[in-house]
Amino acid sequence: MTELRADCERCFGLCCVVPAFSRSSDFAIDKPARTPCRNLGAGFGCGIHTELRQRGFRGCTVYDCFGAGQRVAQETFGGRSWRDAPETAGLMFDVFPVVRELHELLWHLTEALGLDVPGPLRAEVAAARAEVDALAGGPPEALACLDVGPQWRTAGALLERVSAHVRGKGGKSRRGADLVGKNLRKADLRNAGLRGVLLIGADLTRADLRRADLIGADLRGANLAGADLTGALFLTQAQIDAAKGDRTTVLPPTLTRPAHWT
Structure with a gap:
């Protein structure tokens, strides 16, 4: 391998x-x-x-x-x-x-x-x-x-x-959308197609991102405190490292909680 x-x-x-x-x-x-x-x-x-x-x-x-x-x-x-x-x-x-x-x-x-x-x-x-x-x-x-x-x-x-x-068919596609700085607190983004979405500085506090497709999404400075990323698809460590989070952020098992998160 x-x-x-x-x-x-x-x-x-x-x-x-x-x-x-x-x-x-x-x-x-x-x-x-x-x-x-x-x-x-x-x-x-x-x-x-x-x-x-x-x-x-x-x-x-x-x-x-x-x-x-x-x-x-x-x-x-x-x-x-x-x-x-x-x-x-x-x-x-x-x-x-x-x-x-x-x-x-x-x-x-x-x-x-x-x-x-x-x-x-x-x-x-x-x-x-x-x-x-x-x-x-x-x-x-x-x-x-x-x-x-x-x-x-x-x-x-x-x-x-x-x-x-x-x-499946339940998630909406926001592919390529500009969501820079948007207030997405507690947003239901389960199964969402978020490919290439600009989420720079977005507030995703306690957002539900289970099984969301995040390939190419820009998460720089996005607040993932308390967000649930269980089963998130095609998410990388670099994306997580560029975001903000805390001890309550739920990550896929293949990724590591960054040391700079509170």
């Missing part, structure tokens, strides 16, 4: 090098793409890992590579780092975001395989997962020029069928 959780000790700090970020409420400094963060240590560890939020690097705490970092480092490039083999740096930096996208898709397809769906649909999901996994394990030259868009569109449509089957 492909690892889909980050193992930073087996990576080369790729998430601290490849992305660019600008000074903002999420990042304390400007950093160009393909440039090591000033906090990246000689052993590829973050020098302020335990103080990221306090030091102004909240954005780092909500990033998830879905295991792409160690796969690129250990499998695609055979354990040779961009520091030890500088000639690999450019290609490695091209490959990492591609594999990260494929691994996020693998995360959702893996979840879909664990849901109660008809056999033929499950077989389609398994085949799609195998295809995406094979692509992610391909040679670096092929990965560097791979367009992931078609994979997302094909698998996305398949995941939508899975979602529709699991949620």
